[in-house]
Amino acid sequence: MTQSDLLTDSQSEQFLADLNDPQRLAVLHGDGPLLILAGAGSGKTRVITFRIAHLLAHGVHPRQILAVTFTNKAAGEMKARVRELTGAAADSVWVSTFHSFAARFLRFEYQAAGLPQDFSIYDDGDSKGIIKRLIAEMNLPARTFPLGTVKGKISDAKDRMLSPAAFANLAHDDYMRRIAEVYRVYQERLKDAGAVDFDDLIVTTVRTLEDDEAVRARWQQRFTHVLVDEYQDTNLAQVRLIKHLAEPESNLCVVGDDDQSIYAWRGADIRNILEFEKSYPNATVIRLEQNYRSRPNILEAAHAVVSANINRHPKKLWTAKPPGEQITCILTTDDWSEAEMVLSRIRLLCERESLTGADCVILYRTNAQSRVFEEACRRHATPYVLVGGTKFYQRGEIKDALAYMQLTINGRDVAAWRRIINKPLRGIGDASQKKLEEARRADSRPFAEFLADTEAVTAVAGKRVALPTKRFAKLIDDLKEARETMNLADWCRHLVTTVNLKSAWEGDDPNTVATRMENLDELAAAMAEYEMTHETPSLSGFLEQAALVTDIDMYDVQTDAITLMTLHAAKGLEFPVVFICGLEEGLFPLSRSMEKPEALEEERRLFYVGATRAKERLFLTYARTRQRFGPMASMKSRFIDEIPPEFLDVDNLIPSADLEPGGLGYDAPARNWRSSEVRPASRSARSVSRTGSEAGAGQREREMQRSMMAQTIQAGAVVFHPKFGEGEVVSVRGAGDSTTCEIAFRGGFSKTLMVRFAPLKILRQ
DNA sequence: GCATAGATCTTTTTT
């Protein structure tokens, strides 16, 4: 590292001048624990990145800094921003998510952790497959032991660092004792399979650090400074991981906001942030309360809702910005017109206020709500980007191919084996599978080796399956061998043909089959890209990445497309215009949460997170009825009523003869609200102005979006494909690298292609 | 062992 990689003092001073007082204190804070309570939009990322730059400028070696986030996207952004400040030094700073940090740790320390080097990482589906089989094996009634609940309890136990034994000790009724038993055997099965689930990544890392002094010393020495983002979302296991890594100096800087804690259902414990000072009595606490993102009206509304919570540290953000528009609340009769209204509002904003679709985001509580908006966008040929939904690596055909790959490096991976042993059909049915699986476990050899042992197989499952199992074993061995002679992408293609995956979907709709085959092509392309972008590409590295990557990670603001995503996915993002939709009792807040006060408070925080994404304008929508297991009607969300009326501009599109359903006992003064008909049209035409430094930032963002547009495709574009000819883009789905678009080709057929890999030429936008 | 039709459950959010 050269001196020029580092900030010089004068540069660093210049940066500091842009910060407000508490921000500067946080950046300059010396040694010891530091808690930054950073409200929404208070420049939190800036503070973290400046702090890292500051540490680097003051002689901390980049490799000694660990910064942990929850999503790969956040990690990537942090790294990019540190790089802007410090140059190449940033590349040596270890910035990663909790899970990918743990995965990397365990690849180094697999021996101490008691894992095979090429351990598999099980996703939710893999884990559920194992647990499901266990529930059946243990004769537990599926009705009283629903898979999701059992998995959830086990996951909770892991989040709290409870071993199966400890969990069993705490179980004081038969029900919990049985779940404890499932947990115990589940762990045995994982161990046998050489696999860890998502929770285990963290738990095993913590256990290894706690049990092995040499390993602990090595890693504690390695990191002298640890920073954690979104600290309010950590669970006990994660807090312990961080604590160990930061010791003994405990130069630990955590940043978070208790009002933005929205992952309690996943084991996040808000007490971690509320009681940080108890764990670290010498901690410095800094509050960032100036908001640089939103108009005061938006902050007021968000604050009004979240401050209805009892269990909360009282605080209030402020902003120097001028008031801006009122918050628009749109009341519609049903979900269909809700979507129509949202789109027409967006159209209006784009026409009159020099905004583009990319400035707008539609947020909703549940993924299922996205459908109506997607349909509306298609109807109006409005480009949109859907974040979430079916993920590329979760598709059946992709998981199948990955399972074959996984089995070549981890021969005991039972989830992979189960997935592919009879796909394509080999005449090895369920009954034989169970017998073979059990016998193999007792035998402890890898699947391929065991299955090639004709005698052993015959003894367990009869003569009939011995031949197909032997062939299967040979197939796996051949694949393993082939891997040595070719690169990952070629090997992937080789695998698809050798295995003859296509024959597994004989009789299926030919279009579906074609799409699946295209997806497999895309998998090969993804592997090629992985090989190009990594210095030491490995199969297990690729599989690890495939297991830990999510949709939001790949999301990038681009083109003129409107963004559609859940409120949860929106955390950490900001948009000039935000629509929060489906503000109905039972949907948002969700009915399940309405029984438990803590859960209801989390819904309020979720509203707070959603609202504070907005820079300029916030819209809230309510649909009186919507399709949810058949049509259902609901009352306005209490969140709307928790906002003082002076901040709201209500656009009531429900005919006055149509009263709200169940108006009894619910204070919803719809009659007091002005109807849209009498509203002067000029109001919507008022321009959204940008002020101060925000304007500059917005401008730059816009430019970046524009430059990216060149390489992206919008609905309505006319494109050319060498194989399929000319066609028109009907819709664009997915995010970032996994963006797909549906194209209606002139030949009268349409295809869904992955933008990144399809050799498309854009003829006209 | 496998395909099909009917039954059942799902929709909270995700690393």
Place this chain on the structure above:
DNA sequence: AGATCTATGC
């Protein structure tokens, strides 16, 4: 309403 699971018959 749609996907996924289960029971049944071949």
